[in-house]
Amino acid sequence: MKGKITREYIVESADRLFYQRGYEHTSFSDIADFVQISKGNFYYHFKSKDEILAAVIQLRLENTRNMLAKWEADGERPEDRIMSFIDMLIANLADIKMYGCPVGTLCTELAKLNHASRAEANELLFLFRSWLSRQFVSLGLEAKADELAMHLLARSQGVATLAQAFQDEGYEGFIKHEVEQMHAWLSCTASAAQSAQEAGAGR
């Protein structure tokens, strides 16, 4: 069962390295060095670099699904659940400043490479989009749910991009400020939805 462990360790390391350095800029040797195995052994576990990328994306998909399920279980109201999404920017502040959003930067890179795994990477984004969309539906905003989901997703992507580019040249507290604004936007959207529903019920 040693193989299982090594394989997992490779995937986790590659995940981290791809995030920090980018997929193309991370070589087999980089991963092998990090995991401290020989390149030959590496190929016992993965036949190609594409294959390891596919494994990394599968791992991320799984982790993301678990995270979304947890948010779903933990958040009482839909607003609370959406808040979990927004607050990711704060929870991962340090990493985002250094390496951007792991999902967005991967999708951007694979798009330029025209890589075979591009669609799977986009599925990561889509997971967030459809999850957010469902939350907005729960808020009673069926008609605009997907629009609102895309809007919020776009804003968090934009914040991550600028946070990484400017790092500490961004005005102090840029991310926190944007997060606060997203909170405000969400409260506004949620309460508007509620009064619309009450008005509908009162008719």
Added chain:
Amino acid sequence: MKGKITREYIVESADRLFYQRGYEHTSFSDIADFVQISKGNFYYHFKSKDEILAAVIQLRLENTRNMLAKWEADGERPEDRIMSFIDMLIANLADIKMYGCPVGTLCTELAKLNHASRAEANELLFLFRSWLSRQFVSLGLEAKADELAMHLLARSQGVATLAQAFQDEGYEGFIKHEVEQMHAWLSCTASAAQSAQEAGAGR
């Protein structure tokens, strides 16, 4: 003076290729093939790949400065000028769907590569930021000008990222819808600034 022309042609071609395929993923041969010169000749004009990237960034900086100056000259009110920025998303719709934002994607890539020219690429983003900031100052929003500039910049970056990732899977008219919302946000911000100023003047 043939050299001047060739050099310029190389830089323009590299600019385009770096945008479409990414910097690291574009090889010398790719550029040489595109320009239809030999690799040997290539090195007469540029000693290294880093050097050509630097030239490409300088070209983009120059083009950006010219564009901003034109917007400045053409737009009557500050709102109109800011609108020019927002409408870039529409003007470059097709390219953005295919390749994302040329500035954002370059900054993201160079950040991961930890590339020497990273700071110069960021300067491109900074050009937009400080220009937008000045427009908000003209609107009478000195105190919040940089915040508002960063906010708008982030939103346009986010829209570009999602537009590229989802391409036609995004709901129909995603970019246009977001642009409309940015217009609305801008009108709202501008008129609030105006009434604040009038209230101040009326005191």
Added chain:
DNA sequence: GTCTATATTTGGATAGAC
């Protein structure tokens, strides 16, 4: 200024011993 030819290095990938 432009070419062909070639050197150098790196990264992806394989063979075969242990």
Added chain:
DNA sequence: GTCTATCCAAATATAGAC
């Protein structure tokens, strides 16, 4: 399952002829 040794292709870069 892991290693060493090696191959191959691609990419950066140089030398020298025209």
